[in-house]
Amino acid sequence: MTKVFVSRDSAARSVGADEVAERITSLAPDVTVVRNGSRGMLWLEPLVEVETAAGRVAYGPVAPEDVDGLVAGGLLAGSTDLGAYLGVTEELPWMQRQQRLTFARVGVTDPLSIEDYVAHGGLAGLRKALAMTPGDVVESVVGSGLRGRGGAGFPTGIKWRTVLGAESELKFVCCNADEGDSGTFADRMLIEGDPFTLIEGMTIAAYAVGASEGYVYLRSEYPDAVATLRAAIDLAREAGWLGADVLGSGFSFDLYVRVGAGAYICGEETSMLESLEGKRGMVRAKPPIPALQGLFGRPTVVNNVLSLATVPIILKDGPEAYAAYGTGRSLGTSVFQLGGNVARGGIVETAFGITLGELVNDFGGGTSSGRPVRAVQVGGPLGAYLPVDQFDLPMDYEAFAAAGAMVGHGGIVIFDDTVDMASMARFAFEFCAAESCGKCTPCRVGAVRGVETIDRIVAGDNRKQNLVVLDDLCDLMTDGSLCAMGGLTPLPVRSAVRHFGEDFAK
Amino acid sequence: MTSEVVAAASVPVPGRAQRVREIATERRGLRGALLPILHAVQHELGYVDQPDVAVIADVLNLSVAEVHGVVTFYKDFRRAPAGRTTVAICQAEACRSVGAVALADHARAALGCAFGETTPDQRITLEEIFCFGNCALGPAVQVGDRLHGRVTPTRLDALLGEAR
Numbered sequence: 001m002t003k004v005f006v007s008r009d010s011a012a013r014s015v016g017a018d019e020v021a022e023r024i025t026s027l028a029p030d031v032t033v034v035r036n037g038s039r040g041m042l043w044l045e046p047l048v049e050v051e052t053a054a055g056r057v058a059y060g061p062v063a064p065e066d067v068d069g070l071v072a073g074g075l076l077a078g079s080t081d082l083g084a085y086l087g088v089t090e091e092l093p094w095m096q097r098q099q100r101l102t103f104a105r106v107g108v109t110d111p112l113s114i115e116d117y118v119a120h121g122g123l124a125g126l127r128k129a130l131a132m133t134p135g136d137v138v139e140s141v142v143g144s145g146l147r148g149r150g151g152a153g154f155p156t157g158i159k160w161r162t163v164l165g166a167e168s169e170l171k172f173v174c175c176n177a178d179e180g181d182s183g184t185f186a187d188r189m190l191i192e193g194d195p196f197t198l199i200e201g202m203t204i205a206a207y208a209v210g211a212s213e214g215y216v217y218l219r220s221e222y223p224d225a226v227a228t229l230r231a232a233i234d235l236a237r238e239a240g241w242l243g244a245d246v247l248g249s250g251f252s253f254d255l256y257v258r259v260g261a262g263a264y265i266c267g268e269e270t271s272m273l274e275s276l277e278g279k280r281g282m283v284r285a286k287p288p289i290p291a292l293q294g295l296f297g298r299p300t301v302v303n304n305v306l307s308l309a310t311v312p313i314i315l316k317d318g319p320e321a322y323a324a325y326g327t328g329r330s331l332g333t334s335v336f337q338l339g340g341n342v343a344r345g346g347i348v349e350t351a352f353g354i355t356l357g358e359l360v361n362d363f364g365g366g367t368s369s370g371r372p373v374r375a376v377q378v379g380g381p382l383g384a385y386l387p388v389d390q391f392d393l394p395m396d397y398e399a400f401a402a403a404g405a406m407v408g409h410g411g412i413v414i415f416d417d418t419v420d421m422a423s424m425a426r427f428a429f430e431f432c433a434a435e436s437c438g439k440c441t442p443c444r445v446g447a448v449r450g451v452e453t454i455d456r457i458v459a460g461d462n463r464k465q466n467l468v469v470l471d472d473l474c475d476l477m478t479d480g481s482l483c484a485m486g487g488l489t490p491l492p493v494r495s496a497v498r499h500f501g502e503d504f505a506k
Numbered sequence: 507m508t509s510e511v512v513a514a515a516s517v518p519v520p521g522r523a524q525r526v527r528e529i530a531t532e533r534r535g536l537r538g539a540l541l542p543i544l545h546a547v548q549h550e551l552g553y554v555d556q557p558d559v560a561v562i563a564d565v566l567n568l569s570v571a572e573v574h575g576v577v578t579f580y581k582d583f584r585r586a587p588a589g590r591t592t593v594a595i596c597q598a599e600a601c602r603s604v605g606a607v608a609l610a611d612h613a614r615a616a617l618g619c620a621f622g623e624t625t626p627d628q629r630i631t632l633e634e635i636f637c638f639g640n641c642a643l644g645p646a647v648q649v650g651d652r653l654h655g656r657v658t659p660t661r662l663d664a665l666l667g668e669a670r
Contacts, residue, residue, distance in 0.1 A: 011639075011640050011642065015654075042643055182598030182600045183641045184639070185641055221637065221638050258542070259541070260582075261582035275538075277537075277538045279576060280575050281580075337642075338642060339600040340600040341604050345643065419603065
């Protein structure tokens with residue numbers, strides 16, 4: 001029977017994938033339509049794939065109104081004569097140039113099929129881990145060089161070692177899925193496209209550190225991800241992958257989803273823990289670190305979705321195989337996300353070390369407007385704006401830090417030459433003012449003063465003196481804020497002034 | 507996003523307090539039960555009314571001030587009923603790079619209301635959101651439960667016209 005794949009990813013659905021799938025089903029009721037995750041070629045969504053003797057072939061973008069003509073023209077037989085025909089999916093240049101480890105199954109499998117998951121290498125990592133001592137599992141993750149993919153880049157294994165060494169009859173594993181940074185959508189796509197990988201990664205983490213309960217803090221702006229993950233957890237529980245006796249090993253672990261409530265600050269780990277406890281998402285002072293006193297004061301692993309979802313393949317193939325990718329102290333692959341004004345936006349998973357320009361130009365194809373690229377923001381709202389002359393920067397934690405920027409969660413937002421960088425700098429402060437938890441003064445008050453100061457600079461009111469005030473304010477926020485919200489807001493502001501100063505002097 | 511103004515005279519709905527108590531009681535055994543309770547109240551009853559706060563506080567053995575503090579911290583929790591359809595426009599950087607600011611101006615002009623407000627006929631509540639994770643297909647707009655990508659002003663007019 002013919003198998004057709006139409007993504008259920010919310011990005012694909014936002015441009016008509018549901019209608020495309022429904023139309024195919026009504027025209028050809030005997031065809032099996034699998035609602036997979038997205039391959040990450042988002043400019044081609046809705047993408048339709050058809051299973052053929054040559055492999056899965058892709059057509060896209062397919063609008064709902066195109067379906068009748070395509071089916072009549074032989075789409076379901078894998079016709080290569082159709083205008084929307086792209087080729088064998090795996091052989092498309094965008095796919096071939098990537099190294100998909102964390103995203104290996106996303107877009108390939110049915111996200112809620114236990115059988116698909118196991119057939120594509122799922123559970124191999126967990127089975128291996130359960131046959132090892134917890135300490136050996138921790139050292140495998142240390143040896144892989146995996147660093148926190150949420151943005152801070154702290155070595156995951158070192159964090160786990162601290163939790164393993166902490167004495168407590170109750171420990172937790174928490175997954176930070178509060179992916180609030182604009183330009184980042186890899187957590188969402190992984191949860192919607194391969195949720196069992198996250199469940200497996202969290203179970204391995206729990207076994208490694210001796211935790212019995214896990215929580216995924218998932219933002220309310222991602223309703224599809226919430227539904228998919230909850231369904232996957234239920235299936236995993238039924239299959240004995242979670243619960244009192246994980247895979248018959250005697251190890252007990254269960255997992256729950258908690259939905260955020262529209263506060264960006266809850267992506268900060270201590271604020272997230274407060275929110276999980278049912279409180280206002282106010283940032284905690286560190287120390288104590290969450291690894292020792294985290295959720296409800298217990299030792300807690302807090303990791304990003306991508307960090308946890310990468311753990312299964314590290315255990316499955318060994319830490320050396322993972323560490324063979326990458327450069328310097330940035331080992332393995334990273335899942336970069338191309339968004340904003342980009343011709344070919346989507347997911348690029350590749351080894352660290354690829355340059356910014358290769359991502360923006362070779363993968364992204366420049367802007368969607370067809371105008372020249374002027375600026376890119378890397379690492380979310382708290383990341384720096386970089387001009388085109390920095391496109392030879394390698395994607396590497398240390399190289400970015402040295403350039404006054406950060407890799408963050410790997411999101412890259414592209415702007416064309418119509419962008420007004422003074423307004424983007426102002427927005428960075430506006431956003432900080434709106435989303436600050438209010439606990440520390442540099443962030444709560446500094447953000448408001450920042451908006452006012454930029455308004456004065458742009459209005460030509462004592463411009464020179466106010467640029468000095470702005471610089472001083474940025475110093476104070478960087479040094480005096482309790483967390484990265486106030487501490488990093490100066491990054492986009494200062495980079496905008498440094499690289500695009502002309503926009504502040506119109 | 508949502509207005510901080512509590513509805514001036516909220517009319518007591520018969521049975522509401524009882525239902526809120528049931529919702530809270532069913533969930534009070536959860537770790538960190540307050541957010542799941544508030545989400546459930548809003549999902550079923552449309553918003554979190556001021557009298558609900560005292561009921562929830564009583565069930566969880568918290569002070570009214572603690573629950574009030576949580577309700578008002580999070581933008582998701584409404585203090586008054588929304589219009590029949592909620593239209594949320596992303597205003598974060600990626601959508602700004604493809605015209606989300608102009609799209610918001612267009613929406614405000616078309617509906618005659620600002621972010622956080624509801625049209626006088628109670629048809630549409632307009633909201634601003636920072637990121638739906640649809641950053642490669644912006645501008646992103648959510649109408650009711652449905653997310654839309656690459657929304658132009660013309661497309662937005664059509665979506666607003668369909669909202670009843």
